[in-house]
Amino acid sequence: MSNRDGNTEIYVMDADGSNVVRLNSKGDNPSWSPDESKIAFERSNGIWVMNPDGSGQTRLTSSPWDYSSPSWSPDGSRIAFQSNRDEESASEIYVMNPDGANVTRLTNSPGYDFNPSWSPDGSKVVFNSQSDGNTEIYVMDADGSNVTRLTKAVGNDGSDYVANINPDWSPDGSKIAFESNRDEYYPEIYVMDADGSNVTRLTGNDVFDEVPSWSPDGSKIAFMSDRDGMREIYAMDADGSNVTRLTSNLWNDLRPDWRPATSVVTAASSTQ
Numbered sequence: 001m002s003n004r005d006g007n008t009e010i011y012v013m014d015a016d017g018s019n020v021v022r023l024n025s026k027g028d029n030p031s032w033s034p035d036e037s038k039i040a041f042e043r044s045n046g047i048w049v050m051n052p053d054g055s056g057q058t059r060l061t062s063s064p065w066d067y068s069s070p071s072w073s074p075d076g077s078r079i080a081f082q083s084n085r086d087e088e089s090a091s092e093i094y095v096m097n098p099d100g101a102n103v104t105r106l107t108n109s110p111g112y113d114f115n116p117s118w119s120p121d122g123s124k125v126v127f128n129s130q131s132d133g134n135t136e137i138y139v140m141d142a143d144g145s146n147v148t149r150l151t152k153a154v155g156n157d158g159s160d161y162v163a164n165i166n167p168d169w170s171p172d173g174s175k176i177a178f179e180s181n182r183d184e185y186y187p188e189i190y191v192m193d194a195d196g197s198n199v200t201r202l203t204g205n206d207v208f209d210e211v212p213s214w215s216p217d218g219s220k221i222a223f224m225s226d227r228d229g230m231r232e233i234y235a236m237d238a239d240g241s242n243v244t245r246l247t248s249n250l251w252n253d254l255r256p257d258w259r260p261a262t263s264v265v266t267a268a269s270s271t272q
Contacts, residue, residue, distance in 0.1 A: 010028075029068060091113055137178060
């Protein structure tokens with residue numbers, strides 16, 4: 001997503017940063033459907049879908065409550081998202097059909113639950129929750145059962161004020177990439193095994209490195225960083241090497257999402 005043309009809008013580009021195409025006039029948090037026929041996104045407190053060329057924009061949610069962070073299930077039958085439709089302040093994780101029907105609530109915690117991401121086999125959903133006080137990463141079965149916390153980070157100064165956020169499953173299901181400020185004031189990109197073990201730091205800068213997104217073959221991770229002044233989209237090998245800048249603007253380019261099994265990356269941009 002980007003506001004390079006004035007509004008916060010969704011764009012697509014080739015995986016090397018070329019052939020940038022604007023898809024809509026307003027939108028945020030793009031998410032490709034597995035068959036590449038649709039892109040889910042958020043706009044005006046609602047979840048929408050559109051065709052890959054930006055046409056056919058349709059709103060799926062109708063209530064006035066906040067809806068955000070859509071994530072397609074691997075078989076394309078459901079979209080996970082966060083909403084406070086049943087609470088005045090707390091956000092929970094829900095799923096619905098691709099047409100907006102059959103909304104089902106998955107979480108019911110005292111904290112704020114957000115940022116859902118499906119496992120590649122569709123059996124689990126990883127997400128963020130503040131139910132234990134800090135922002136940690138949890139995983140649950142696709143029906144909302146068997147909730148398990150994966151992270152419990154303590155900052156390098158001994159404090160518990162650490163955020164582990166924006167989890168994303170690797171295509172083979174063995175790893176989860178995420179961002180965390182556990183080692184620095186600024187967030188960095190990490191990976192861990194799917195059970196929360198073997199946490200490995202991939203980036204190391206006095207800047208914001210955020211929102212990792214795995215390529216379909218698992219060889220690369222796209223992310224956003226302000227290491228060159230503005231937030232731009234970068235890609236790196238899955239071990240953190242060979243970092244390459246993909247966008248270059250006077251605005252912020254944010255929240256990359258790889259097109260499944262192809263060489264296209266969507267992104268959104270905004271001034272922040």
